[in-house]
Amino acid sequence: MSVGLRPGDPARLGGYEVLDRLGDGGMGSVFLARSPQGRLVAVKVVRAELSHDEEFRGRFRSEVNRARQVPPFCTAEVLDADPDHEPPYLVVEYVEGPSLAEVVRTQGPLGAARLHSIAVGVATALTAIHGAGVIHRDLKPANVLVAPGGIKVIDFGIARAFEATSQHTRTNQMVGTLSYMAPERFDTASGRPAGPAADIFAWGALVAYAATGRSPFGGDSPTATAMRILTQPPDLTGLGGPLRELVSRALEKDPAARPTARELLDGLLTAATPVGAGGPAQLSGATPPNVSPAASGDDQSARSTPSGLATAGRAGSRGRRWLTALGATAALIAVLVPAFLFGPQLLGGRSEPDQAGSTPSGSPATSGPAVTASTPASGKPSASPAVSADPTQAMLAGQRRFLLHLVEIDRDLSLPSHGEVEVGDGTGKDALFVLEPVGVDFMIKSVNPEIAHRPCVGVKVDSEGYKSLVGADCRPTKATLFTIFREGKDDKGRASYSIISEEYGPVQWSPTKREIFVEFLGDAPLDTRFSLVDRGAV
Template identity: 45%
Template sequence: MQPLRPLRSTDPREIAGYVLHGRLGEGGQGTVFFGTSPAGVKVAVKLLHDGFGSGSEMRRFFDRELAALQRVAPFCTARVLAADPGADPPYVVSEYVEGPSVLQAVRERGVLRGADLDRLAIATATALGAIHAAGVVHRDFKPANVLLAADGPRVIDFGIARPLDASSATVSGAVGTPAYMAPEQLSGDPAGPPMDMFAWGCTIAFAANGRPPFGHEQLPAVIYRIMHAEPDLGALGGRLREYVAACLAKDPARRPSAQQVLLGLMEDRPGGAGSPYLMTPPRPMAPPQPQGAVSTPPPGRKDTTRPGQERARTVVRSVVVVAAAAALVVAAVFVTTNLGRGSGPTPSPTPSTATTPAASAAGQLSRTPRLGLEVWQDGAASPLSLSDLDRPVTTVAMKRSPFELRFPTLKKDEALQVCAWTDDSVFSITDGGKVADHPCFRPGTGIADYEYGSGRLYLNNEGHNYLVGTRVSHQSDTQDKVFVSRFFRDKADTAVADQRQDVYLTVFRDLDGDGTFKRAGEGEYEYVILHFPT
């Protein structure tokens, strides 16, 4: 049985007659529970978060996703048994697939070889072919989302799948798990089935070698390799190695389709005619390069590593901080720290003054003063400046690229609550105030599109980022982290590379567990300004 986490006190115990027994996973759209039918049949119940209200854009995405799921051939996925998009909240009940994931199997039993590896490759290519034929892009194909059932591999977790006929905003963007994400996905370009084929190549390489082809070290290093370096295919050999390499081409137009992979692998037998794709590829394959070499885009090809076109300069309005600890007029991913002084209202630096010489002269530091937060981009820590020594507000000089938030290791089941805004909302925290009274920090509420430390940052006070458990990843024995590649605000999804406004963060960590905000002594929250060049 897949790993099962216990139900939380706020979780339902029954949905539409199905009894829930534990949590299987959670993502930005909802939570998946393990349950049983009245007849004792095992099921997976997907329950949408409260943020997916009636008539919302995300609810429409859910309706499209459900229709898309029902178009996919049932032999390769978990069958939908019941669903109610109009329920409050909406739910989907699907077949529970018994068996370990490829990730779990490789970790517990070792890598796959010979016929087992070939069977996995052919079955998953078949599944992706059926998924794409139904007009769907999975968008998070990876070892954890392929289950080794008794009747063959099954592809699961369409939590971020989107129909191909949805708007471009719903089929593009860096949503997924970084080690298995295609270059166009990381750069925020429109993405389609070739993105899944890139992830297929990464998954088969992992099954054969026990590691992703672009490594699993610090995320900036992995992202750099995906964008620029050749994959490490290790023990893969023969025709399968050729197809995996073809699927890992930087240019999506050069990757074979699922059907081409399937036909080619099935012809890889004694006396077979060979693969028509590898013999006459639709576009010339890039010549192999030494491991670690930088890949140069061919003539005429769009460089997917380049950020989006420059937008008009954003006029940033003033920000005022009110109340005992300071109230930012805009934004705030709340990072908890352990230093603070006094009380009383104090104005906060506005975006226009945050980077002035007077502000930066207050002090340079390597991490925020209370919670010890660090911001990393491109494999290096970003420079920080302390703009107010008495009531610290930290400004981070940002590049237009994905970044990591690093912080001291969270205790078991402890959450880091992150709220973020741009320049047109008002936010205040009162020292000693109750966390449950604030809409952004109320425990157990909000949504977070994070899994194993990767995802998007929600810029409003309803869909806040409640980071706990698998929503963070471990950097070291003393430090956890989350990876941020996109911002989501007012139904718009923006790549970090396209961000043209400062982002204001307020981060909270309930160190003493009393459910109130503390600024003095071991401060529990912190203001951070992510300053993007205009």
């Protein structure tokens, strides 16, 4: 929505001609602009006071790179960014169409068929966003655009960078909109970052708002709203049918009790006629074509991994049948079509390059979405996981031990009993590790029986700011959670990965100091890769 340029607004941002002001938010302003090629784009300019914060710029750069991994069919595609500009800015696809907030404000609560279509569209977008290792953190009706070609979720990619820069967020201030914040977002004392389940909670509140025109936790004041979120059940009066059950599950206080985005999508597609008469016809359980059952996992641990490798389900499978969409409404079909077209990218990451080095849809051959998996909020895997026949998939699911092989120097990491991570020949029991999935991230745990205390790899910051890898307690914290990105293959044909701490930066090898350390790279390329060398079942 145009609000008109103001005195002092920029005429240009980099190579982009500023045409209009579209709006303002907690992290900056959004402008309509024209690219050098004549394309209309939306440019989000970060608040000026962040311009001199190098920590923020590093996080901003990292989050933009993550956002670029999200398939663009259900989001506003990230086109460009300049973290070094004064002030930093992000360029995304310009999407014409009102926000869901505008639609409900001007037209009232949505009818059954349109509501179901919105619920499916946003769940599809969250599946893609979480599959790329991104957490939205500010999902709300204003960030869902009802575009002619389908639902588009916007404004992800820099919220985490902003929120993690603590000197710019007061203790009583969080990134997000209060009515859509999950209970765990208010628990700042634990030090645990909110995971994908917080976005699921926001999905539930968003769908309830679209159905009723009000927040399910509405209070007379921000404090009253927060207390209702923390202590009261949601008010879902006016929302019925199977959609009500899904929304209720999404609004559970316990993050571990909420479904994943993929589970929401499964539930929406397998549910009987949703809300009231005239809703979409009943759909059979579905798996999009060319997507393996593992890649379309149906529990909290079954998430997408690069090249179609998905972590094995920890709680069994409900079975799948092909989608029969002939009776579905046109609106629902319009939302589902992109999932069929982009199924492998959405649910299994980017494809490996072929022998000529090309990738589908122009995707980079050297980069892919984050490897993701999930467990309950405790971080502990559920009982009796099904062991996959694929050792790589099983290692990513936490079912097999491995050597953490440093590709560039053909050596392996180890965690000796003295508690500092070293690089060696991989022959001792202190070189054996296992992954423990936590949300979209992982803890890396030593299986050396002599390390009963502090067996997980963590980041230690010394008095001079140098960041090293050491043994740590196996609790999900900013020091022990790592994201794993696919980075092609090593010289032996094994999948290789970069390992990144969202709080502190990538794990790197220093050829001069000949030691492993952690540091933000800025614009420098990642040049330290790891492969997982299978060493048998856990």
